[in-house]
Amino acid sequence: MSIKEIEQEIIDEFALFTDWMEKYEYLIELGKNLPLIDEAQKKEENLIEGCQSRVWLSCSLEDGKLVFKADSDAIITKGIISLLVRVYSNQKPEDILSSDFGFIETIGLKENLSPTRANGLVSMIAKIRDYATANCA
Amino acid sequence: MDIRGTFPILERMVYGKELVYLDNAATSQKPASVLELEDRMYREFNANIHRAVHLLSGESTDLYEAGREAVRAFINAPSRENVIFTSGTTNSINLLATCFTERYIRKGDKVIVSQAEHHSNIVPWQIALGKVGASLEVIPVDDRGELRMDIFYRMLDQHVKLVSVAHVSNVLGIVNPVEEIVAAAHSRNIPVALDGAQGIVHSKVDVQAIDCEFYSFSGHKIYTPTGIGILYGKKEYLDEMPPYMGGGDMIDKVTFEKTTYAPLPLKYEAGTQNYVAAACFAPALAYASDARVDERIVPYMMEKLQQIEGLHLYGVPENLERKVPVFSFTVDGTHPSDIAQILDKLGFALRSGHVCAEPLMHRLGVPGILRASFAPYNTFEDCEKFIKALGRVLDMLK
Ligand SMILES: Cc1ncc(COP(=O)(O)O)c(C=O)c1O
Numbered sequence: 001m002s003i004k005e006i007e008q009e010i011i012d013e014f015a016l017f018t019d020w021m022e023k024y025e026y027l028i029e030l031g032k033n034l035p036l037i038d039e040a041q042k043k044e045e046n047l048i049e050g051c052q053s054r055v056w057l058s059c060s061l062e063d064g065k066l067v068f069k070a071d072s073d074a075i076i077t078k079g080i081i082s083l084l085v086r087v088y089s090n091q092k093p094e095d096i097l098s099s100d101f102g103f104i105e106t107i108g109l110k111e112n113l114s115p116t117r118a119n120g121l122v123s124m125i126a127k128i129r130d131y132a133t134a135n136c137a
Numbered sequence: 138m139d140i141r142g143t144f145p146i147l148e149r150m151v152y153g154k155e156l157v158y159l160d161n162a163a164t165s166q167k168p169a170s171v172l173e174l175e176d177r178m179y180r181e182f183n184a185n186i187h188r189a190v191h192l193l194s195g196e197s198t199d200l201y202e203a204g205r206e207a208v209r210a211f212i213n214a215p216s217r218e219n220v221i222f223t224s225g226t227t228n229s230i231n232l233l234a235t236c237f238t239e240r241y242i243r244k245g246d247k248v249i250v251s252q253a254e255h256h257s258n259i260v261p262w263q264i265a266l267g268k269v270g271a272s273l274e275v276i277p278v279d280d281r282g283e284l285r286m287d288i289f290y291r292m293l294d295q296h297v298k299l300v301s302v303a304h305v306s307n308v309l310g311i312v313n314p315v316e317e318i319v320a321a322a323h324s325r326n327i328p329v330a331l332d333g334a335q336g337i338v339h340s341k342v343d344v345q346a347i348d349c350e351f352y353s354f355s356g357h358k359i360y361t362p363t364g365i366g367i368l369y370g371k372k373e374y375l376d377e378m379p380p381y382m383g384g385g386d387m388i389d390k391v392t393f394e395k396t397t398y399a400p401l402p403l404k405y406e407a408g409t410q411n412y413v414a415a416a417c418f419a420p421a422l423a424y425a426s427d428a429r430v431d432e433r434i435v436p437y438m439m440e441k442l443q444q445i446e447g448l449h450l451y452g453v454p455e456n457l458e459r460k461v462p463v464f465s466f467t468v469d470g471t472h473p474s475d476i477a478q479i480l481d482k483l484g485f486a487l488r489s490g491h492v493c494a495e496p497l498m499h500r501l502g503v504p505g506i507l508r509a510s511f512a513p514y515n516t517f518e519d520c521e522k523f524i525k526a527l528g529r530v531l532d533m534l535k
Contacts, residue, residue: 021479021533024479024482024533025533028533028534052473052474052490052505053472053474054504073472073504074472074474075471075472075475076475076478077472077474077475
């Protein structure tokens, strides 16, 4: 599926929720279910230090597509990360760069992307873009 | 008088829920009396202080000095000369670190702080001491969060030039035994500075009874607008230390060859001061004098929090009379930011993270904590609601 299609899928899922608690319950489920990254990959160079929570991100190139693995020590952050991985992993670098990462705002999680939240997500998105730039044909 | 006062902001709804503000250790909300004076200052009396003979400047200066007198009386300082306006605790401690170090500290000397300090009582000392080759010594805290006084006593030697500790830690909420600290230090002729940012809010502060040499605090945590704070100092020290910043009203005579300085307290008040916020000390402290946090809150919170499975509460003094309503904790298997984020959506404003006390976080072995801190305008019901909501959030996360 394309980035746009996956984004739409997530937006539709979130449209079902009527309040914040439901959204969080869903994010917590996502966060709990996914073992996102090998413990071995939780190394210093993959660490994105936030003030509130920490995020690890690793990236590899497979068949011209970027494969992201990520994790966090905070479960809501982890839930959001799993959404980002679902959208951007297994995509071509060019496609990632032409995306605006706007679906996070559409599903009402924009505050989690505010730089002052310092939860590592903003830096994670910047890192995803960096990897995409570095691997552009 | 209604000791809850009127706090317009507490009418606010957040995410469709009633706001329960439990981040009072970070900053307090403002009673209507303070908001009214602040507004009137700008509407009716606004003019720079100490500078002009016109009526408005006179009125503004009187209100500024009335703010100072309110502080003097509140902390029982001997004179207005002992009460320096700064922009806040951090500014007070930076002033002290710079000026005290310059006057009294040499290579190889030491300043004692504790493991439970706010960064504002660590970093200014590191900067100032680093310049002269002096260093910090740290009093550890035990598992309850109490200062290891036995170790403190042994640390007091001839190299120690100052003891600078928190009156009340912003994480542990324990009132430190400051009288004992002062007595021990004085027996060695060592002066004591107290970081009173939290202490001023929750303890009766009588600087002459405590007998400390310095006491710092911020207005904003005790109901004034932001941008004002106090450095209380004993006169002999304030007289001997050099000024901190130059310019404005802190001078007596200026020539290019030589400048002499204004008498206390103006010697340390360079530049245009935040005279509006300073004046607001009068109504703010009038509120603070009568307001008390509901005394059921501390025992209730201590009991209920400790009943929660996997919850670790930091700052559990043997004697609950020395606990102020600041509760920091972590819960096994959860991250503080997750709990804080969900509680926020339920209307509860809490702090999470290292709360400006990273060395203490290292001591506790956690990256961060969750902190609920109460003020007199919080009701007992707020605290019951909080315990319920916390239970609900933990169920979600487990
Ligand atoms: C114990 C303690 N010291 C110092 C400070 C710094 O206060 P301010 O930011 O008002 O300068 C605080 C406030 O967070 C505090 O709690």
